[in-house]
Amino acid sequence: MAMATEKCNVSFQIRYTSSIPATGASAVLRYRIKNSTGSYAQYNITSVPNGGSIEIPNIQASDDYEYILDLTANGVTARKTDFFYVGKCIPPYCEIPDIKRVYLGEEGQIIMEYSTDEADLYAIEYQIATDDKFTKIVHVRVIMGSDYKPLEYIEMNDGTIDGETTYYIRARRHCSKSVVSAWSNIVEFRSGKKDAYIFEDAYCVSDAFKSPTDSEVMGASICWTARxxxxxxxxxxxxxxxxxxxxxxxxxxxxxxxxxxxxxxxxDEAGGPNSGFNEQGIRWIRFGSDKLGNDPSIIYNVNPKTGEIVNIYSYCAS
Structure with a gap:
């Protein structure tokens, strides 16, 4: 991945005099690297306060530039041409992401729709808090640039997000390991009802065993269907x-x-196959019913520390 290109915000003042009171002054600034043959970049300034500060964003750092400034006031246009120099940006410019909306999808999944320039993107970071000042942050995630997608499906089952609760979210862009943007706009959202679905046909083996199907060691197999x-x-x-x-x-x-x-x-039960759960957690699980399209032959791997089904371990022979 290419490293982020540093860009600068350049500020300057426009001072002008007029024989009559000037109203509605505007300007167009065009600039390019000095003595280059490329086209001019253009920046439209819709309102020009006399002597006020004007900021031009995203100018490439460390070079000499030539510019053409056309100032229009009271129907009269005046032009000025000159040069300026941009040195090292302190701090370098880094584009701020834009959170468009946060909404609930299927099964109450929290989805953030947001955008950022994917060119030279190092990472995106977002935070969720219970207050809009972000003094009580409950959830943080960093997404590497190669994994960025405009829709972010927020993890809801790690214990940090409560159901039917108001939260606030913000994001910022990492243009490199050391260059980070300001925080984005803050969006308020409300989590959905946090339902859990009951299953009476779950066969579980703890992490105390090396295999979920070794009946000689456990005295049972996760694949057994009767008793x-x-x-x-x-x-x-x-x-x-x-x-x-x-x-x-x-x-x-x-x-x-x-x-x-x-x-x-x-x-837990003393000895036998139902041991080690409280100390070491669930390591494998299988569901015996074929309702709702479930395949009862699948043995899932479980992360014992979180209780999350992480992948398929194997299949029971039919």
């Missing part, structure tokens, strides 16, 4: 088991408790 001691009732963050689903306890509490070490005492 399987590994059968549990749990809740999921999604209506259908899939990669990215989070596992919760079946307890009727809001928000639901994550099925992670320290919360799984009810899963």
């Amino acid at each position: 399987n001691p590994l059968l549990k009732t749990i809740k999921l963050s999604t209506p259908v088991p899939k990669i990215g689903s989070f596992i919760y306890l079946k307890d009727d509490v809001t928000p639901p408790k994550h099925a992670i070490p320290g919360n799984l005492m009810s899963f």
Whole structure:
């Protein structure tokens, strides 16, 4: 990936005199690198306060420039040509992202629609807070430039985002490892209802074992369908088991408790296949029903520390 190109905001003053009171003065500034044959960059100045400061953004750093300034007031236009020099930008200019909207998608998924120039993009960072001053930040994420997409699907199941709660979000652009833009516009949004879906056909194996199908070691296999001691009732963050689903306890509490070490005492039994849950977490899970298109032969890998289904481990033989 190319490193970010440094750009500068250049400020200057326009002073003029008129034989009659000047109203509605405007100007057009055209500039290019001195003695170059390329076309002029143009910047339109819709209002020119006499002696006021005018800022021209995104001028390439470290070069001599020639410019043409056309000033119009009271129907009369005057032209000035001259030169200016841009040295090292302190700090370098870095474009600010624009958050267009934040809305709820399917299953209450929080989606941020935002835009930024993808050229020389190093990373995008966004923050979510419970107040618009961002003194109580609850969620932070950095997205590398190669992973940027105009729609960001915000993680809702890691315990940082509560249901039916008002939040504020902002973003900033990293043009390089050391050059960062100012924060974007702040957008207020409200999270949706955080539902959890109950499953009475979940077969779980803890991280205390090396294989979910080794019945000689465990005394059971995750693939057994009849009288399987590994059968549990749990809740999921999604209506259908899939990669990215989070596992919760079946307890009727809001928000639901994550099925992670320290919360799984009810899963444990002394010895046998139902051991190691509370200390080491769930390592594998399978769902026995074929409802809603679920494949009951799939054995999923689970991140024991978070209770998230991360990928497919294997399949039970039919």
